[in-house]
Amino acid sequence: MLGHVKYYGHHHLFDILILFCFAALALVWFRRSTKRSTFVPPLPPGPRGFPLVGYLLFLISPNHLLEFSSLAKIYGPIFKFWMGTKLFVVITSPQLVGQVVREQDTVFANRVQSTCTLIATHGGNDIAFASYGPKWKKLRKIFAHQISTTSVLDKLYWLRKEEVRKSVKYLYEKIDSPVDIGSLAYQTSTNSMMRMTIGASIEGDDTDIDVDQFRKMTEDLMALVGKTNISDVFPALKWFDIQGIERDSREITRVFEVMFDNAMSKRKKARSSTRKDFLQFLMELHLDQDSKTPITMSEIKALLMDILLGATDTTTSSVEWAMAEIFKHPKVLMEIQSELKQVVGLNNHVEESHLSKLTYLNAVFKETLRLHPPGPFLLPRSPSKSSIVGGYTIPKGSTIFLNVWSIQRDPSIWENPLEFIPERFRRDEIQGSSINYNFSGNNFNYLPFGSGRRMCAGVSLGETMVMLILASFLHCFDWKLPIGSELELSHKLGFVVKKKNPLKAIPTPRFSDLELYTA
Template identity: 45%
Template sequence: MLLPLIILLASCILIPLTIRCLSGNLRAEKTPANAPDSGRLLPPGPRGLPILGYLPFIGPNLHQDFMNLALHYGPIFKLSLGRKLCVIVSSPALAKQIVRDHDVTFANRNPNVAAGVFSYGGRDIAFSPYGAEWRLLRKIFVHKMQSKQSMDSFYPLRRKEVRKMVAELYNGGGGGGGEVDVGRVAFTTVIGMISGMFWGGTLGNGDGDDDVAKVVGGEFRSTASKLVEVLGRPNVSDFFPILARFDLQGVKKEMKRVSGGMEKIFDFVIDRCIDDMMNKPRSDDDHNGQQDFLHSLLEFKDQDTGNSITRQQIKAMLMDIVIGGTDTSSTTIEWAMSELIQHPEVKKIAQQELTRVIGPDSVMEESHIPNLPFLHAIVKETLRLHPVAPLLLPRCPTKGCHVGGHFIPEGTKVFLNVWAMHRDPEFWEDPTSFHPERFLNENDEQSTRSLDYLGGSFHYLPFGSGRRICAGLPLGERMVMYVLATLLHMFDWELPEGVVADTKEKFGVVLEKVNPLVLVSSPRLPNLSLYK
């Protein structure tokens, strides 16, 4: 992943030097990594090359390289990636200092070039600076989309997509042993759920809207996939900000093009929603009792100020959900199925639980989720071994701060290596093995049974912790459980003949499988009418 980037850097290495010399700012640029204040001890770390820093020595899987470096330099270390000073933390105790003890100091982000484009310069929930605007956006998102009442009202829209997934799997080959790209099926289903919750009450309500919804939904899925792909590209401008103006790899230009396509979709549906609200006064019975997220946002009035949120803030929030809710959920489902196919005894127990709770003549409903403790344990164990964001989103301190006796300068990129913490033998028995039962053991001295996703146990942080914990956690958990349970309840799964399972990882926007999981499905339930 980084080799082409290093070659590009080597080919243009004189550009930043020439520009800096001509502009006379060679000494003016801040270099906290090389010039710490006297008496302020930076964390230890490997020495890199001039200008390039440690970039040439980093492999494609940063989380694994960082864990190996931590074994040598300790649970907190520094390195320079180009002109960026980075600090990596691999200890739950030190993570606690960052996300709880100094949470406000570390509550800001430092978005890369591509993220800055799709977030409208950091105006969204993920990258907005910590402050009043961020608190308002997060409050709206949590109350309007993440509350139990809101998510329950969106359930018919999610159910529609899951039933569609089952029918397509059955009709497209599942009824006769066809091969299935599990990650692709999960992504299509999740993106359908999200688009339904975005505008399911605006499109698809007669007068030709069904056809419009299909067209918009198709464009939405295609654009969302491309958006995630561009966001994951290595970009020289992220390591050498002085080169950002040149956009040498065209990442900024491409992100503007792709996010512009998504913005057109949002604008189209927002206009339709506004027209709908003006011409059809809403009652509790409109849209079969469903109120999509757009209506909620457009109707929002802050109780304290009476202000509404802007169109740009609405689009930034929708963009967040596209980035944060699609690949993360679908990748978790794919990893869970990958582990289960390699552990058939665990899959068998999960399917027995599903049959016992749901019954052989019924389909999976979200109301069944609280009664599936073993499946919950499977998802928790999947996220322990394969956290979708193994380094989380980097934090950026607003002022110099001491962590673990070491000074972290303002503006440093701070990564929490949760992938390493989730495999720490001090906290996890047999840490590299897939054992969902560890989350069900009542006699476990480390109380893994009580672990949740809320970030209170610092050796288990799949969604982060503190003020910047993943805002979409409740929705993501529901979607993963619902889709995974349906796949296991409705179908039996096995590897194609001659194919060997693997769990090779690929670091990117999310922690993906190197080789997509392709399985053969067959109906599991005797009542075939349940597949229509």
């Protein structure tokens, strides 16, 4: 009897042991299957940086282009780095760019708002830096319908035409003397934009500064926008404003505000005009109590800042780079002037109606933007929720750079990528290729103006302005470099990539009828 009991006890313990093993195995399987079902991809690879500050010490200087391009060769087409507690991701692949701007465009439609941009845009009340949502959609719609449509641009052509003719006259007065191409392009584009938006020019009563001061002010503000701000990386240090970025941003923005206030004050006194500019339309929209799209004074000022900063700086850079590349390649200049002679005719000024027929000059413009995109990383994006790109997790609130600079110089995409070859943008027309390199943002190998919802809103205006200035300068004059000078193409790296040394050249009239220059 006792033996039977002992046997039964051992048997019972054996059963319990087996059940326990099965339960343990089931628990392990359940945990593994649960882990598989909730698996979160890792963050992209990248440099470790230093404790606490991360990669900040490497990016405190403006050499982002060189640094990001080098890191992409080490870590691949998508990599991360930390600056303090902030995560940054750089994407250098057309395929991965497509995942951001096309497949997940809404998720990545927010902008990164820095201390400087919030000051310059009156709290993010603009198109460039406003968070994606109803307010941004309203402002974008207003801009699209009232400043960048073909009909509006056509109505305001006479303003652009006057400013370009003034510059042609100025060049004629400077015959056989070196002219700063970038400075003249800036004055031409800025006066055109100011007259179209606020009905005034730099030399008008609304400003107390000259062209050079105004240009320095806009360049300084753009430099502040692109500068790594320690206060943004370490929010706890915001109140110290260690680099003085907040202070400098407020000082520059204040000058613009005075100019806008003066212009708006004039609008209130004279509300009717046969030729409405953008500001007058915005003021009427603001004063209309029954408007379906009400707009605040802060939004008006922020929109004006977008136009003056975004359009003028990039236009100036594009004109200067194009002229530099043209001077470096005499055959390109000969081809351009031959086309101008055929389309426009000698002893005739260039009109905007000619621009669509200047296919070779347009190819030169596109090739300039490929090699020298004004915004090498476009404006940084920030996902509204955690997402997956290229098999890696991109956390909500990260800063995303799209490295257009490297993509447009990638030898796996472009033949002889470092050479200036405008013909590459004409092959499609000649050979009937299906590849289309336009500014629509649909070809992720070529994105000088971005893509998706947040692509540049003023593409058509910018293209028109650059083409008109280039065509007029090259049709009206022959050019040569000053004796002893050497043409170089080194970059001044920053938020907008500019020519390191100003381009200076000497104009010589091409028209036989010299009265065309002074009329």
